[in-house]
Amino acid sequence: MSNQTTIKPKCQTCGHITASNSALRLSSIEFRRYVNSITDLDKLITSKDYFVRFIKSYSKSKEYADTFLKELEKIIEKHNRISDILYIKIWIFNYIFNPEEKGQTSLHSNCDLNKEKYLYKYLQSNYSDINETFTTFYENYTQKLLYNKALPPIAQTPFSKNKVSRALSALGLKTIMKKVVINNKPKCVIMISATHNKLSELLYKNAINVN
Numbered sequence: 001m002s003n004q005t006t007i008k009p010k011c012q013t014c015g016h017i018t019a020s021n022s023a024l025r026l027s028s029i030e031f032r033r034y035v036n037s038i039t040d041l042d043k044l045i046t047s048k049d050y051f052v053r054f055i056k057s058y059s060k061s062k063e064y065a066d067t068f069l070k071e072l073e074k075i076i077e078k079h080n081r082i083s084d085i086l087y088i089k090i091w092i093f094n095y096i097f098n099p100e101e102k103g104q105t106s107l108h109s110n111c112d113l114n115k116e117k118y119l120y121k122y123l124q125s126n127y128s129d130i131n132e133t134f135t136t137f138y139e140n141y142t143q144k145l146l147y148n149k150a151l152p153p154i155a156q157t158p159f160s161k162n163k164v165s166r167a168l169s170a171l172g173l174k175t176i177m178k179k180v181v182i183n184n185k186p187k188c189v190i191m192i193s194a195t196h197n198k199l200s201e202l203l204y205k206n207a208i209n210v211n
Contacts, residue, residue: 026057028113029163031096032206033170035089041081044088048072055096058113068095086205093207115159118145119167120208129196133189134175138164168192172202 031054038044048069055065072095075088097117122141123130130137142158145151159167165175178191194202203209 026054028054028058028097028116029167029170032093032167035092036170036172036205038089039085041076041085041088044085045076051092071095090205090207098207098209112163115157115163116167118151119159119164120171120203120206123168123171123173123199124203124208127199129194129199130173131193132191134161134165134192135190137192171206171208173199 034047034050038047051072052065052069055068056062059065072088072092075091079088097113119141122144126140126144138161141164145156145158148156158164168175173192173194175190175192177188179186180189181187
């Protein structure tokens with residue numbers, strides 16, 4: 001019998017044991033993008049297996065996933081299949097990303113979920129509207145996290161530029177290329193732009209609390 005100890009991979013940020021290659025977690029950013037792409041109840045119903053797989057990839061509790069599915073089916077039965085699709089999508093976001101509000105188990109022990117949560121919280125807390133370069137946004141975001149000692153260590157480690165861009169896009173806040181004049185010279189820069197009403201709408205649709 002071998003006495004060798006299996007070394008399990010750990011996250012370099014928080015030290016938690018990460019999933020093995022055979023049980024990789026599904027992307028929470030792509031999950032948000034997918035849910036936001038749903039426009040009718042038929043697609044939502046056919047997506048139930050995907051929702052459950054996503055939950056199971058983060059939670060070891062089969063009961064948690066089963067309860068979600070049962071409650072989702074009740075929500076679908078009780079609401080209008082056309083006019084209430086947004087309500088159901090917001091319910092899904094709340095159930096999965098804001099479970100503490102119902103006293104449920106949080107999935108936020110995962111690093112990426114924590115980082116995604118604090119990125120959106122930073123956006124919600126610091127912008128009533130937005131019209132600035134992506135570079136400026138990213139620099140301000142990273143500085144805010146790195147020097148905020150009140151945050152847990154997981155949250156103090158920012159997303160990469162690529163992940164921030166993907167997370168904002170999943171939210172519905174897409175970057176655009178725009179020509180601006182800097183030092184009397186035209187230059188193409190990547191901008192993030194949204195009016196107060198648009199940004200508030202996106203945060204609401206994604207179940208991100210707006211004060």
